[in-house]
Amino acid sequence: MSSRARLWLFLAGMAGLAACYLWGLGGLPGFGHYPGPYGDIINRIAVGQTNATGVVSAVNFEYRGFDTVGEEFILFAAATGVATVLRHLRGERERPARDEAADRDAPPTSSAIRLSTLMLAGPTVVLGWWLASHAQTTPSGGFQGGIVLATAFILIYLAGQFLAFKRFSPVDVTDAVEAVGAGGFAAVGVTAVAMGLPYLTNFLGLGSKPGAVSSSGTIALISFFVGMEVAAAFVLMISELLDQTLLIGQES
Amino acid sequence: MAFFPFVVVVWILAVGLYGMVTSRHLMHLIMCLIVVQSSTYVLLLGVGYKTGAVAPYFFDIPVHTPAVDPVVQALALTDVVVEAAVTALLLAFAIQAHKRFGTLDPHELVQLKG
């Protein structure tokens, strides 16, 4: 199709789609007037049933935990897919990892960046860990904590230390950590099955005080596994992408 | 005012799709796909909002305070992760496509047709 024909066809189609969509949206009860029962029921019963004061995490890991299992494995499959597509192939050769810029006069990484990223790396790990372990109390959880943990590794790369980054995240170990995270989550559910309960029932003690770190049973445990998996998956993906740019090239 | 967020939803969708259709660079196209996804987030979160309600975290407020819908927030969280995963995969495809085809122009990335 010529570009003009495509543009006109799209504009006509989009006008129709927008009209239909706006017509449909007109039937909604208006912004700020949430009608339905699902959210209200959950808000009413969540703290009492699970001793978790973070209701969104309770929904994610308890009431709709099975959706989260699926989503974990989507991330897992995507990381596996990235590894499949970017693995080094016949006809390509991986250059041994060495300092590429040794003979160039490119400006070295500024000292300010080096200092600040290396100083931030440690606290970032602690922050990520804290976020991942407080899913049931505050607006945090495995996903958020996992991303922050992955960021800590990327800070190491930003400090100009790509080789250190590679050394800290060997592919096999990251792969294994990711698989343990995803599999661990699924396995927590299976443990409930082994106890004769429906899959993913909260079988651990709920703790005495709502909102304590040790409360809410399996929610905290699942959040831990999710954090592991998300961190490992993102480190793996970034590592593969950087490999492609920096290390892998055509055989000359 | 009660309808404006939903107009924004349709606008974001339209802009994202327009970008995809007129794109001449694969990276741009993938970013436009992310924009299309964002319209879904706005819709989800807009549907669950309650005027005058608080966030559904009862750590330091009484349990029966009116709060917004936590379910759509959980759904949006799930969607963000799914989108990140799909985007990472698409970017990996784009890198390899650049190596094989030598270009990232969608009009040139054609090996099979007819």
Place this chain on the structure above:
Amino acid sequence: MTPLPALAVVVPLLMAAAISALNPLLRRRRRVLDGAAILTSAAVAVMLAVIMVKAAHGEVIYWFAGFRPAHGAAIGIDFAAGPLSAGLACLAAVLVTASMTFSWRYFERVATYYHVLMLTFLAGMTGFCLTGDIFDLFVWFELMGVSAYALTAYRPEERGPLQGALNFAITNSVGAYLSLSGIALIYGRTGALNMAQIGAAISRHRPDGLVVIAFLLIITGLLIKGAIVPFHLWLPDAHAVAPTPVCVLFSGVMVELGLYGAARVYWSMFGTALGHRAAITGILLTLGLLTAVLGALYCVRERHIKRLLAFSTISHAGIFLAGIALLTPLGLAGVAVYVAGHALVKASLFLCTGIVLHRLGSVNESSLHGRARHLRITGVVFTVAALGLADLPWFATFAGKGWIEASASVRGMAWITVLLILSSALVGGAVLRVAGGVFYGLGDPPAEDPQMAEQSSEETSETVADKGRTPLTMIIPAAVLAAAALAVGLIPDLGRTVQAAAVRFQDQAGYNAAVLAGRHLAHPAALFPAGDSGITAASVASGVGSAAGALVLAFLGLYWRRLPLLRRGFEPGAGLGGPIRAFQSGVINDYVTWIVAGVACVGGVLALTLR
């Protein structure tokens, strides 16, 4: 509550995680890897077969984490599997087992990624079939999608797989996001994500714009997956380049799952609310028949065997949608059996193509002419499967199509039989032409397609060209699947059992009661009455007609140069040149434009007819 439904999804996921975690150990032990994958998928198939049998007396309902519904409101996620759902998932698991067995010798070297992705693909398909929650449906849809995109690009050293994977991923993602918008819309009205609860909530009032548009958006993503015109453009690109065992799954079940999803969303949620059955039938029937004929026309001109089979899948997807559009239990039963038969013969055809690729290193019909004569068993299996594809009695495909046609006459639309026979004959003719030319050297080789010369170099990297014998693990699955297609058609009383399952699938009130109140209806009642599911003279005539038509077209395709009438430069299929080629342009921007245009058209028609 037996945990089988949960285990059917979780077992392949756990195995995928285990394989990935043990990657350093398993890398060298290829047979352990293959064996683990085959055993897992076989176990899942057995679990699903057990669920299917149990579900015949009432849907199998499983509430996750023990959260049962209270006062008609569901707070957790459920699996609600009727016999048709469990049966489709079982079919998927059987095909995965066959593919993994075929891969035993097909891939000389394969990384663990392949097995991991196949297992997550299986889990996604199973979850998609069994679930009763609309957002959960979306999650498993995405898992299926991501695994499929990665598997399509399994040979990233070639250009074709990358284009195919990109087009596949981008179009299906747009579809998924549109479906998600529809889910958010219906959630905004009903405040529920459980299909039964949504269905009950929206049936209470007349359908307004929101319900219609939510239906439109949710259906769009599913129809994109189901390769209905004009959303089908990604499929030939993806099928031509994915590894052959993966194509088996794409054509055999993945496309059909999109159509199953559309039917499920309609019957469990929107059916009673939307009403206007005639309008719904009209719209879906038009789309289905258009797809059937267009796919068949493309099929005839193709010379790349895998792409030819891909276009035939598009054509059959159109037939399935036409059968669903009739809205009768007999029609739905026909579609179910036709899907099963089609999956088995299509899988067999792809596996035989894989054998040809493995032994001869090409899938180009022109250059393969007469070269596969020594692959005698493969040739027989391929020809038998091709006849099954052309709806020869007594294959399962014949039985299914017969019921679709009977149902169409009951609803006063007997004319669609002509289109169904035409599409089957065109498609069967193309595949039989391949069978005759490649395996028996009949007639003249078809004209060289200039594009094919570029594409054929890609194929050799998928598997090693082997001069010896065809390995047993490759020919046995192909033969067993083709035989199974015939065996399923011969099952006594198949029609009555499947139609009872279809009635249960279509009874929205009964489904609601089972899910929300735990009461199973002993006698579900569907919208239209159950029809006569015997084999009639009309269906035998139609089956023989399409098979005979296919043979005639194959003959014409092979011998047209030698026939006095046609010698004047008329090659069958050559006239369908310019505009058809331009439609399937390979450019992703075009595909997205057609999706937007298609949604707008269907939306416009729905808006006008369903107010």
